[in-house]
Amino acid sequence: MKFFLILLLPLALFAKLNIAVSYPYIGALTKSIGGKNINIIVLAKGDWDPHFVVPRPSLISKIRNADGLIINGGQLEIGWLPQLINRGANPKTKVGAKSFLDLSHHIKMILKPKNVDRSGGDIHPDGNPHFHLDPNNILILADTIKRYLSSIDITNSKAYEKNYEIFIKMFKIKIDEWNKKMSNKKGLKVIQFHNNLAYFIKAYGLKNIATIEPLPGIPASSKHIMNLIKLIKKEKPFCILHDVYHSTKTAKYISSKTDIPIVLMPHDINSLDSIKDLTSLFDYLTSALDD
Ligand SMILES: [Zn+2]
Structure with a gap:
């Protein structure tokens, strides 16, 4: 005992x-x-x-x-x-x-x-x-x-x-370090699937001109997609920022009609294999928009 x-x-x-x-x-x-x-x-x-x-x-x-x-x-x-x-x-x-x-x-x-x-x-x-x-x-x-x-x-x-x-x-x-890396990205226009990156975009002075979802959580109608394609042709954003968990099908269609690339943006640790901690998450995000 x-x-x-x-x-x-x-x-x-x-x-x-x-x-x-x-x-x-x-x-x-x-x-x-x-x-x-x-x-x-x-x-x-x-x-x-x-x-x-x-x-x-x-x-x-x-x-x-x-x-x-x-x-x-x-x-x-x-x-x-x-x-x-x-x-x-x-x-x-x-x-x-x-x-x-x-x-x-x-x-x-x-x-x-x-x-x-x-x-x-x-x-x-x-x-x-x-x-x-x-x-x-x-x-x-x-x-x-x-x-x-x-x-x-x-x-x-x-x-x-x-x-x-x-x-x-x-x-x-x-x-x-991240501020320095992103300093030449101010004013860069982007489209997102869902506004996951609202705070990232605000922090680094990017400009989100539209989301593929018309409202958070609401799938895009074909009318919304057609309007997005028109907007992209007029505004010429740099890319479509996309999360890792939604299908990229709609983004790929828009990309094929407008010739702008899709950039996958991890939202959390382990959302992609290379994202192992908070530092690597922001290292990745602040490098993703480089040419
Ligand atoms: Zn959300």
Whole structure:
């Protein structure tokens, strides 16, 4: 009996916090700040459509075993996460719990529609929730996550502060590098499939002239496609920026009629094989528009 007690004691003392997160980018950022004191449980895979994750039973058990939950928010998870949280029935991951963090509450969201036509199916009525694709927002989110981890695990708050400082220092150097790389892209016109890159485009002064989806989540009609082709011929955008999870069929048709290329833009870690962390995500995005 004594032998078992001795074995169990250190485990209890050094138990790591299990933090569930909705998307890989949140996992990577939380791991950078949490370091060895936390385990990360990522719910959605990086190459999945972040709007439409299938709420598998395996995800419910992940929620059930978590000590906390961090979500993107801004209704990005509205189609899949609320039911997982309900079925997980874990007080620590409930909306409003101290250990529940909605990152969107700490970011100024852009593109909130003036009139939301829910019957029209706009999936982003609170504004555009893809704010992590502006690297400057990553700095805000890092601070938010540091405060969150320190509030639920005060004993390790010094370690979180230290990890945060190291991360911020590294990331600011990278931001300068990305700013330099993108400085000759100001005013560059682009078309997108879905406005995934709204914050990236704003950060680097690009100009999104249209989306293949007429509204977020709504497929293009043939009339909309014909109008897009006319617009592209007139405005001559550089390319069509496309996410990795929607079919490129419509974009390919438009490309064939207008002669502008399609450029795949990863939205999260592991959305493409080469994207292994936040740094490689932005390294890729800031190189994708080079000739
Ligand atoms: Zn979206």
